[in-house]
Amino acid sequence: MIKRLVSLGSVIVDLVLEVPALPDRGGDVLASQRGMAAGGAFNVLSAAARLGLPGLYAGPHGMGPFGDLVRAALARDGVQLVMPPNPHLDTGWTLALVEPDGERTFVTVTGADAVVFPEALRPIEYRDGDAVYVSGYDLAYPDAGAAIAEHAAALAPNLVVVMDPGPLVVDIESSRLAAVLGRVDVLSLNRRELEALGGLRQVTGRVRPVTTVILREGPDGATIHRAGSIPEQVPSVRVQAVDTSGAGDVHVGAMLAGLARGMSWPDAVLFANRAAAYAVSRPGPAAGPTDAELEKFRAGRWE
Numbered sequence: 225m226i227k228r229l230v231s232l233g234s235v236i237v238d239l240v241l242e243v244p245a246l247p248d249r250g251g252d253v254l255a256s257q258r259g260m261a262a263g264g265a266f267n268v269l270s271a272a273a274r275l276g277l278p279g280l281y282a283g284p285h286g287m288g289p290f291g292d293l294v295r296a297a298l299a300r301d302g303v304q305l306v307m308p309p310n311p312h313l314d315t316g317w318t319l320a321l322v323e324p325d326g327e328r329t330f331v332t333v334t335g336a337d338a339v340v341f342p343e344a345l346r347p348i349e350y351r352d353g354d355a356v357y358v359s360g361y362d363l364a365y366p367d368a369g370a371a372i373a374e375h376a377a378a379l380a381p382n383l384v385v386v387m388d389p390g391p392l393v394v395d396i397e398s399s400r401l402a403a404v405l406g407r408v409d410v411l412s413l414n415r416r417e418l419e420a421l422g423g424l425r426q427v428t429g430r431v432r433p434v435t436t437v438i439l440r441e442g443p444d445g446a447t448i449h450r451a452g453s454i455p456e457q458v459p460s461v462r463v464q465a466v467d468t469s470g471a472g473d474v475h476v477g478a479m480l481a482g483l484a485r486g487m488s489w490p491d492a493v494l495f496a497n498r499a500a501a502y503a504v505s506r507p508g509p510a511a512g513p514t515d516a517e518l519e520k521f522r523a524g525r526w527e
């Protein structure tokens with residue numbers, strides 16, 4: 225059973241702007257600044273922690289205002305750190321452009337989060353019951369991907385390796401991607417990422433037979449794919465989307481929290497669908513619910 229979430233995925237800072245539409249090339253658009261908050265893998269760790277699954281951040285962080293913001297956010301959710309801060313770089317950031325229908329477009333500026341050497345990962349002390357989260361963002365970074373891929377591929381069989389390939393999946397060097405896909409126990413991805421990987425047949429052929437593939441389909445819920453089993457569709461909750469930033473991350477964190485409670489796969493995915501629906505109905509990233517907030521949401525009360 226899962227007892228702790230260890231994130232190799234990096235935590236960055238999201239600067240969120242509301243825009244009426246994306247500007248044309250060479251154009252301009254008036255935007256409203258919604259806020260600035262920790263994002264990236266923080267959304268996974270935070271969603272899990274708020275639902276009772278403790279976390280450990282084993283990724284990089286920098287020295288500077290963004291690094292300070294990241295460390296403060298992790299501390300608020302009780303997530304401990306493994307690595308010391310990089311004294312030469314600040315943590316990177318993402319400009320998130322959110323349109324009226326809640327769809328988001330990212331522009332990412334990397335910093336300390338994109339620099340990982342093999343020796344930085346050696347101090348991680350894993351335990352039985354750890355789920356280890358890997359993000360495709362980090363695998364795509366030239367100065368981080370190789371070290372993370374090698375580390376993840378060699379993780380002991382008693383650890384549950386969870387991967388979200390993310391929108392940069394096509395930029396991941398093929399051998400790195402193959403190494404991690406050959407080790408993952410859980411692969412969680414959306415329709416766009418699935419198509420970028422060549423479709424379901426290609427994906428299931430690149431992971432082990434024991435791997436569980438979760439296809440996230442937004443308002444249409446999610447589908448569980450396991451070798452030798454009929455795909456199982458799990459419904460979502462229809463909501464008015466305000467901001468889809470971090471929705472997939474919240475889904476992963478909540479699903480792992482559900483599995484940690486001993487839920488079956490369908491129940492854990494349903495739990496995650498509800499948490500992600502809650503998240504997209506509210507502005508900003510890292511909007512995963514607590515149990516109390518999720519219960520109010522289920523009851524139709526929107527306080």
